[in-house]
Amino acid sequence: xxxxxxxxxxxxxxxxxxxxxxxxxxxxxxxxxxxxxxxxxxxxxxxxxxxxxxxxxxxxxxxxxxxxxxxxxxxxxxxxxxxxxxxxxxxxxxxxxxxxxxxxxxxxxxxxxxxxxxxxxxxxxxxxxxxxxxxxxxxxxxxxxxxxxxxxxxxxxxxxxxxxxxxxxxxxxxxxxxxxxxxxxxxxxxxxxxxxxxxxxxxxxx
Amino acid sequence: xxxxxxxxxxxxxxxxxxxxxxxxxxxxxxxxxxxxxxxxxxxxxxxxxxxxxxxxxxxxxxxxxxxxxxxxxxxxxxxxxxxxxxxxxxxxxxxxxxxxxxxxxxxxxxxxxxxxxxxxxxxxxxxxxxxxxxxxxxxxxxxxxxxxxxxxxxxxxxxxxxxxxxxxxxxxxxxxxxxxxxxxxxxxxxxxxxxxxxxxxxxxxxxxxxxxxxxxxxxxxxxxxxxxxxxxxxxxxxxxxxxxxxxxxxxxxxxxxxxxxxxxxxxxxxxxxxxx
Amino acid sequence: xxxxxxxxxxxxxxxxxxxxxxxxxxxxxxxxxxxxxxxxxxxxxxxxxxxxxxxxxxxxxxxxxxxxxxxxxxxxxxxxxxxxxxxxxxxxxxxxxxxxxxxxxxxxxxxxxxxxxxxxxxxxxxxxxxxxxxxxxxxxxxxxxxxxxxxxxxxxxxxxxxxxxxxxxxxxxxxxxxxxxxxxxxxxxxxxxxxxxxxxxxxxxxxxxxxxxxxxxxxxxxxxxxxxxxxxxxxxxxxxxxxxxxxxxxxxxxxxxxxxxxxxxxxxxxxxxxxxxxxxxxxxxxxxxxxxxxxxxxxxxxxxxxxxxxxxxxxxxxxxxxxxxxxxxxxxxxxxxxxxxxxxxxxxxxxxxxxxxxxxxxxxxxxxxxxxxxxxxxxxxxxxxxxxxxxxxxx
Numbered sequence: 013x014x015x016x017x018x019x020x021x022x023x024x025x026x027x028x029x030x031x032x033x034x035x036x037x038x039x040x041x042x043x044x045x046x047x048x049x050x051x052x053x054x055x056x057x058x059x060x061x062x063x064x065x066x067x068x069x070x071x072x073x074x075x076x077x078x079x080x081x082x083x084x085x086x087x088x089x090x091x092x093x094x095x096x097x098x099x100x101x102x103x104x105x106x107x108x109x110x111x112x113x114x115x116x117x118x119x120x121x122x123x124x125x126x127x128x129x130x131x132x133x134x135x136x137x138x139x140x141x142x143x144x145x146x147x148x149x150x151x152x153x154x155x156x157x158x159x160x161x162x163x164x165x166x167x168x169x170x171x172x173x174x175x176x177x178x179x180x181x182x183x184x185x186x187x188x189x190x191x192x193x194x195x196x197x198x199x200x201x202x203x204x205x206x207x208x209x210x211x212x213x214x215x216x217x218x
Numbered sequence: 219x220x221x222x223x224x225x226x227x228x229x230x231x232x233x234x235x236x237x238x239x240x241x242x243x244x245x246x247x248x249x250x251x252x253x254x255x256x257x258x259x260x261x262x263x264x265x266x267x268x269x270x271x272x273x274x275x276x277x278x279x280x281x282x283x284x285x286x287x288x289x290x291x292x293x294x295x296x297x298x299x300x301x302x303x304x305x306x307x308x309x310x311x312x313x314x315x316x317x318x319x320x321x322x323x324x325x326x327x328x329x330x331x332x333x334x335x336x337x338x339x340x341x342x343x344x345x346x347x348x349x350x351x352x353x354x355x356x357x358x359x360x361x362x363x364x365x366x367x368x369x370x371x372x373x374x375x376x377x378x379x380x381x382x383x384x385x386x387x388x389x390x391x392x393x394x395x396x397x398x399x400x401x402x403x404x405x406x407x408x409x410x411x412x413x414x415x416x417x418x419x420x421x422x423x424x425x426x427x428x429x430x431x432x433x434x435x436x437x438x439x440x441x442x443x444x445x446x447x448x449x450x451x452x453x454x455x456x457x458x459x460x461x462x463x464x465x466x467x468x469x470x471x472x473x474x475x476x477x478x479x480x481x482x483x484x485x486x487x488x489x490x491x492x493x494x
Numbered sequence: 495x496x497x498x499x500x501x502x503x504x505x506x507x508x509x510x511x512x513x514x515x516x517x518x519x520x521x522x523x524x525x526x527x528x529x530x531x532x533x534x535x536x537x538x539x540x541x542x543x544x545x546x547x548x549x550x551x552x553x554x555x556x557x558x559x560x561x562x563x564x565x566x567x568x569x570x571x572x573x574x575x576x577x578x579x580x581x582x583x584x585x586x587x588x589x590x591x592x593x594x595x596x597x598x599x600x601x602x603x604x605x606x607x608x609x610x611x612x613x614x615x616x617x618x619x620x621x622x623x624x625x626x627x628x629x630x631x632x633x634x635x636x637x638x639x640x641x642x643x644x645x646x647x648x649x650x651x652x653x654x655x656x657x658x659x660x661x662x663x664x665x666x667x668x669x670x671x672x673x674x675x676x677x678x679x680x681x682x683x684x685x686x687x688x689x690x691x692x693x694x695x696x697x698x699x700x701x702x703x704x705x706x707x708x709x710x711x712x713x714x715x716x717x718x719x720x721x722x723x724x725x726x727x728x729x730x731x732x733x734x735x736x737x738x739x740x741x742x743x744x745x746x747x748x749x750x751x752x753x754x755x756x757x758x759x760x761x762x763x764x765x766x767x768x769x770x771x772x773x774x775x776x777x778x779x780x781x782x783x784x785x786x787x788x789x790x791x792x793x794x795x796x797x798x799x800x801x802x803x804x805x806x807x808x809x810x811x812x813x814x815x816x817x818x819x820x821x822x823x824x825x826x827x828x829x830x831x832x833x834x835x836x837x838x839x840x841x842x843x844x845x846x847x848x849x850x851x852x853x854x855x856x857x858x859x860x861x862x863x864x865x866x867x868x869x870x871x872x873x874x875x876x877x878x879x880x881x882x883x884x885x886x887x888x889x
Contacts, residue, residue, distance in 0.1 A: 062730025
């Protein structure tokens with residue numbers, strides 16, 4: 013019963029929402045809207061649990077002075093501080109604006125900019141012409157990298173941008189479509205498995 | 219360890235330092251490079267340029283400070299173009315940590331171009347669950363946004379007079395660094411049939427060429443390069459144009475690293491074979 | 495409900511203002527401006543909005559032509575129950591547009607008549623109608639999706655029947671999945687934890703569900719080898735499901751005492767702060783094995799490169815096409831797209847799960863045949879039959 017009931021609920025909900033996709037009638041649209049409302053309600057309670065988990069984890073680290081506990085103080089202070097400032101004076105609060113402009117923005121921009129460095133180190137390490145396929149990948153990468161910046165056009169007389177456009181518009185699109193089609197069918201098969209109760213890992217063990 | 223073996227194992231910290239220099243040096247030198255405009259960016263420009271004055275476009279902006287370096291120049295260039303042409307803009311701030319940033323960016327360009335809030339542009343505030351919001355906007359913008367970002371009723375804003383849903387707008391151009399691009403495509407463009415164009419990060423752009431070919435997306439401004447192309451089209455070189463020399467330099471450096479790694483790989487492999 | 499009443503009241507007030515100013519305008523200048531309209535608007539399409547629940551009608555018209563000395567503000571859409579009127583103003587459209595969808599208290603199966611008036615004048619289009627709104631029980635634009643879904647489900651069920659009868663199905667070896675056990679063994683030998691990152695998808699994303707399947711296997715092995723598995727979560731919902739999956743796996747392995755829910759925790763629902771937190775775990779706890787399975791976006795390379803620097807064996811898998819090259823470049827094994835979904839069948843060897851995988855293959859075969867036929871008929875014979883057949887219109 014512990015397992016049958018969730019499977020039955022899953023099947024009924026999945027079946028109704030699948031039928032709803034094909035039926036534009038108001039009653040079915042309402043079912044979809046209701047399911048969205050339920051999703052938001054569940055999301056809200058899950059968020060509370062999430063915040064509780066975050067606070068407890070860090071609180072425990074601070075309380076027992078576990079390794080790197082000082083970072084947990086920063087995390088807790090950040091969570092409490094930003095929430096309070098946001099609640100007290102809304103987003104136009106100058107303190108909130110200051111925190112946003114001079115702490116959050118630079119930190120987030122720094123994290124994203126790390127990509128430039130990591131792309132360089134990953135490309136240097138991974139792009140080795142070990143096999144024919146790897147060589148093709150390597151050459152394609154070089155052509156696209158040079159073709160997507162003005163200097164590529166400048167040094168090749170327009171050849172690199174032309175080649176890069178061909179690579180992006182044809183082989184790239186063809187491969188992506190193949191992957192998307194495979195992913196689409198795979199998603200449909202997985203959904204069917206979940207709907208029929210064949211796939212139950214997400215509920216715990218078999 | 220031979221020289222060739224050494225150059226296959228350059229410490230990544232050295233790679234990072236060289237990349238940092240490749241960013242800083244062109245920034246100081248300010249080298250201008252000619253920018254070639256690609257058809258997908260030109261298409262976005264043409265759509266906006268051909269709109270009659272007074273037309274309304276929707277610009278959902280979904281990004282945070284992390285991707286700001288790529289997307290802010292794009293937003294600036296498009297807004298400048300719109301305000302110059304008297305195209306009205308409805309900005310949607312759908313990304314929670316980007317709301318404040320994008321509001322500031324709209325304000326900055328509006329002040330620069332003399333655009334007036336409520337007459338030339340309107341900002342709709344943050345709402346969660348984008349799929350539901352996009353669909354309700356198809357019925358009436360006021361369903362999800364009875365009030366704008368500042369709490370003013372949409373009906374009280376002169377620009378929104380007669381603008382009810384997507385039918386009353388000419389284009390949806392999303393400046394986006396999230397999967398929101400797909401939401402606008404699936405729940406918006408496919409359902410309500412509006413003209414749809416994108417401004418996305420360079421990494422994301424490659425993913426949407428298939429939609430460009432199928433006609434579901436009419437144009438793509440991809441990454442800083444796309445923004446620079448747009449700047450050159452409106453004849454207003456700014457952040458993106460400045461970034462082109464940096465990006466060019468960094469790409470050249472990465473290509474050089476790849477070449478060095480391969481030279482070392484082949485040379486050391488050749489020596490190993492010789493030893494055998 | 496309250497909001498919609500307020501909203502309706504506002505809308506009526508707005509229309510009243512438009513109508514009022516239009517009447518005043520017309521009284522003052524209406525007839526005066528009429529001669530400037532060289533051609534009145536003409537309704538050329540009036541129809542029930544297709545594939546909806548009714549209660550809406552679409553009106554399209556040919557724009558009015560006018561002297562450049564007078565640019566009207568827009569059109570007022572007027573509706574009546576009979577061709578003689580009286581006509582109520584129901585909406586306003588700026589002059590650059592010529593399409594309006596009427597949602598204003600439209601009753602299904604009732605006759606309506608429409609005309610379009612030019613603001614600031616007495617000019618209106620000829621009356622068009624009658625037209626009725628009606629709801630549909632099937633969205634005709636989705637016929638292709640419906641047919642393909644039915645065919646796919648029928649095929650899957652047929653194959654499942656064969657599977658139940660004991661028919662064996664072949665599945666090709668997938669390197670990334672084969673390496674899972676070795677990677678867990680390595681972590682155990684080194685006495686280091688295992689990091690499992692279930693991606694940035696929600697718990698209902700198919701990629702995340704597939705990740706849970708592999709998580710179950712990893713957790714079970716971890717419990718058997720008495721190692722520790724760390725699962726930082728992007729969504730609270732994901733955390734709750736992941737805790738349940740790991741707990742059950744530990745129970746199945748006979749080691750419920752080893753389960754510690756604090757190892758499966760929520761971090762933040764913000765992309766790069768989450769990335770920073772996971773990077774911190776990799777650099778501080780030095781896990782011997784990293785699993786990146788589920789939905790990943792721009793953070794994929796940042797995570798994989800940091801994991802590489804920390805010296806971990808890395809197995810990644812995602813259905814996000816643009817992130818696959820980054821994982822291929824920086825990880826030891828990568829599950830590409832649908833391989834991630836195939837993991838549960840591959841790991842369990844359960845005939846029922848393998849059966850759905852086989853149905854997926856047959857679905858792909860049908861798709862390939864249709865695509866080839868479409869390419870040949872379109873390119874050689876100029877027929878767009880297959881293109882139209884695959885056309886999905888969800889408008």
